[in-house]
Amino acid sequence: MNRAVAATTATVAGLFLMLALKPHQTPAAAAAPPAGSAPSGSPSGTPSAPEHDRTSGTFTGDTISTARGPVQVRVTLVKGRLTTIAVLKGEHDEGASAHAVPRLTQEALAAQSAKIDAVSGATFTSQGYISSLQSALDRAND
Amino acid sequence: MTEPGAVRHAEHAMGTVFSFDIRGAPTRAVTRALADAVAWLHRVDEVFSTYRPGSQISRLGRGELTEQQCDPEVAEVLELCRAAARSSDGWFSATPGGRLDPSAVVKGWAVERASQLLHDAGARHHSINGGGDIQTRGEAAPGQPWQIGVAHPLCPGDLTTVVTGRDLAVATSGTAERGPHILNPRTDRPATDLASITLVGRHLTEVDTLATAAFAMGDAAREWLRSLDGIEAFAVTADAQAWWTPGFAAYGWCPAGQ
């Protein structure tokens, strides 16, 4: 039993130490993606945009995974409203006419304070509604 | 937690869910109009449901009734179908697979009519989402246009783009939840080029119908959509590529550059 306690304590201490040794502010909004070492869009969420409605500017966000590989995304806000999203080339080079379908995860949207009012999608049944994004919006505002 | 002065209501009808979102403090007239709109949706369901053998549209389809014997709305919807078929060169069809089924027009048309009811009663800023097809009027808040997310057809739970605007109608046609239920009228087989296509315009009836036709057309819809006035589109193909009409960037997010 003592060994279990010792191992657990050592693990927790080790984790704490490794995390504490890293810097605790986000790096400044970068124009170019750092080569291959950006955190991905799956749950890590280092939001790189400050959460303020009146913000304007360009921010480089998380690397998102698409069917054609990871791509990094730069978004432009005008007075808190997201206007353009630029897909920076990832590891794979596409032909000029092909674009990887953009993917906006809930984390990315939350991080950018995007305020979605409704969601359009292919027709869902009453059953399907329950797990849809629209129903989450309806519930959140009930 | 609702924004100050907004009314939300979700109503199950036609096998799906209609979400009402009325902004601004509701008056008695608006509350009554909401009840009327809900009743309207159920009435449409009774008349047009192809799942009810006793509905007028089913009986019409079996030849038990003629068009003149049906409610005037039936004639109106069928005329809209014929116009859509002409405009899309047959890609839109009211008889996919041989059965009379104007459902592709009915939902959007019903929502647009419901929206008109609310608007006439004084609800100038509202949004109605009928199973994924949305009619908005006015804006979400003073100075803030509506922001409509478009569901990602390949990654459930995520969005693929966001459409922003005032008095917008947004309709998405695709295979996502119910499987390939949209038939290619030329082959009577499910349409498979696209995972989904989203059309943006002013009137949901038109937008909904065109979205169905465009989806059935597949990649060929790109040229056709370019030629339509007042309609913009964003498509996701079955192999995870995206394309859009040139004017789409005015409404929605799209990858920059061409």
Added chain:
Amino acid sequence: MTAVPHTRSGRYVPRHAPPPARRVPPEAVLVVVYGGAVAVLALWWRHTPSVVGLDGWLTGAGRITGLLAGYACAVLLALMARVPVLDRVVGTDRLARWHATGGRYTVFLALAHTALIIWGSSITARTNVFDQTTTLVFQYQDVLWGTIGLLLLVGVGVVSARAARRRMSYETWHYLHFCTYLAVFLAFFHQLSNGEDFVADRPARLAWYTLYLGVAALLLWNRFLTPVRRALRHRLRVAEVHPEAPGVVSVHLTGERLEELRAQPGQFFRWRFLAPGQWWTANPFSLSAPADPHHLRITVKEAGGHSRAVARLRPGTRVWAEGPYGAFTAARRSSSKVLLLGGGVGITPLRPLFETLPGEVTLVYFARRVEDLALRSELEDIAAVRGARVHYAIGEGAGNSLPLTADALCDLIPDLASHDVYLCGPPGMTEAAKSALRGAGVPRRRIHHESFAF
């Protein structure tokens, strides 16, 4: 002294004990394992520019524990892959102990990873943990499989706890434990599809694939292909079953090209007898005589259903032998004087060592009654031929003619402290013997003990 020893049946058996060589210490293997863990942590370090906010800390810790758990799973499987060099350097029983301890720690890591990721990501996504769990499990690629893998792993862990194991037969537990293969397989994919450290780093992905495919290859070769190859090549069969003492039988096996097995005195095999009802079990029994190109012998005490079934084996029954395993060999010794201490059926691996160990050898054999001394006449023959001493210690526990104390042992063997001691017997006896030996000044590194209690 170059007298030629021979077995009871008079066959010539050459001595082939290698001189005591500088062995690779088992700790070297641990160094390699921990080195790999450091490399895995370095991967996280490289991919993390900053740790921001409570959710950043939580998901950061979640990623570290996830990486370590994924690495640990591969290591655990490798430890049990029956790799010959690992078996020789570390020893079968120690490998099993490392695997068991490491297994418990890995389950802890996997659970910590799950909890940290759920909590951290639900903060980022501003939802509650239940909704976030649902999202992660059903909407993220391969996470559903990973979840099933986790549940299987935890289930196996629960079933392996001593309290549960006591209630089921060894076979049942053994086969349930194989679910870990499935658990590791299922969990592998979500690591690559969601692991941030792999998404944008091709060399890291390649390394991970290499690690897992390498372990899979080791498993396939050593646990599955090699036994089949051996069975086809050596065609082992039961030749004769011979009683040695009340409840103790020797099984003589014949086969071809058995010298290729390179079985050393002191080693054991896992024996699978292809007789009705015995196909499914592979029991470990030590060789009780030096191996011969055409003949092997094991000596088994009837202690349960399986060993009783062994006594009833019919000549001609085919046998699959997996091994040889065990580091309980002449190579372990560092002195030229050896004491062999055996209790009950623990005499079996000591008997071939007694015959073949060079130098000065003394054997002390503990048994309850005189009739229980198995292989006695062989031991006397060997003692006569090589001029070695055999001492029988008869009696039960404290009533034994030779108490297991430091003093008694030193009286018997005056320069005990400069001997190597090979110890094999029931747990109570070996524990007492170990403390007596330590008390008599025998250093720990010269006490060699193999236990079968895994």
